[in-house]
Amino acid sequence: MLVDREGLWYQVLVARYGEVGGRLEVGGRSVSLWWREVGRIRDGVGDTGGGWFGDSVRRRVGDGTSKLFWSHRWIGGTPLCVRFPRLFDLAENKTITVASLFSSGTEQDGEGWSWRRRLWAWEELLLEECRALLFDISLIPNVSDVWEWLPDNAEGYSVRGAYDLLTIGDDSHMGLPFELVWHPQVPLKVSVFAWRLIRDRLPTKANLAIRGVVPADDIFCVSGCGHVETAAHLFLSCTTFASLWQQVRDWIGFLGVDSNIITDHLVQFTHLAGVGKAKRSFLQLIWLLCAWVLWNEQIGGQILLLVWV
Incomplete structure (x- = not known):
């Protein structure tokens, strides 16, 4: 629903809530509770995104247009805003997508990096560490970013699979x-x-x-x-x-x-x-x-x- 841009549901959501930078908008205060929760799951906000669902999915990057560079878990198991909180605090554009940052340049003095002030020496070392993670990343043009359902990579997500995860897995815990x-x-x-x-x-x-x-x-x-x-x-x-x-x-x-x-x-x-x-x-x-x-x-x-x- 979130990545199938040609699908009917995606078009309905675009018409209802809008689209900015290739991403569906959450919709502000007037949004329905259902769509707000979906948005929280997508953006990994709060318990919903970091709970059973957030721990069961992984975003695999295609063209990077729907992945937030800092906030999404798209490289490694931790969002870059958590791994590099100092850089995230200094970044002027905290909602930049992976595609936008790569197209603007990931070099140390590239336009993809926009800071509130000049970086200090130790902050530049953090940036170098962050940039090192990007060396092996290659975006694939015209290929949408996809979600991977980790409990079943072969068949992918299904309502039955989510139900089994919540009941069978939860039973053993409870x-x-x-x-x-x-x-x-x-x-x-x-x-x-x-x-x-x-x-x-x-x-x-x-x-x-x-x-x-x-x-x-x-x-x-x-x-x-x-x-x-x-x-x-x-x-x-x-x-x-x-x-x-x-x-x-x-x-x-x-x-x-x-x-x-x-x-x-x-x-x-x-x-x-x-x-x-x-x-x-x-x-x-x-x-x-x-x-x-x-x-x-x-x-x-x-x-x-x-x-x-």
Whole structure:
């Protein structure tokens, strides 16, 4: 979609957001959340670009027209702005493409290098090191830059491949907490909710602010406790909502120390009674339903607050 310039989707995006220097524009403040996230992935910005997707793709340079010289990971495994932060800070054109820099000249005094001031001696040594990386790079005219899907170079990217990467690979990392969100006596919607909870994918105020849905100053807990509304705070630390866990412990007659990490809390709570399968299943059921109740109470509190305001 991003590199097939003759494709219908590319033309639609050009018409909607525009194109500058051979690259699709993100679109400013009025852009859709979907396209903003795609842009963050493309430019390697934030957790989205540097997370599971950013670590699974590599940009292979063709003519260099869609690769940002400083910001993209196009040579080696690290963007040049990270490898040479001093040079990046001094560069006047931080969004220059690989093609533009090469066409302007990569010599030490070439027009491709444009600095805010004259480089000092030790900064010129950094430039020489940077230029040394470019000696073996040859751009291929009329050949578009492409993305390589590292988990499967032969077949390339597919939705199924991405799904397998997120589920199979993530399961091995999450281990027991991932298994505990599924329970035969729990409705599917509750299990899906718990699945999102342990991955911090719920629409808490902190997550909504990151996505630009709510203002950055509107991230505090709906209970009025003054803390940022993250999943960990809401379910485990908030004096209004998280106190439910101690009440449940008193009710079932088990003692324990609550973890402030959601996955650890789930595992510890489920194993309070030891290794008996029936008891573990019972506590697993209790944890899932308590988390579901906490979330719905939090939503109800937000609705009441909006009505009151």
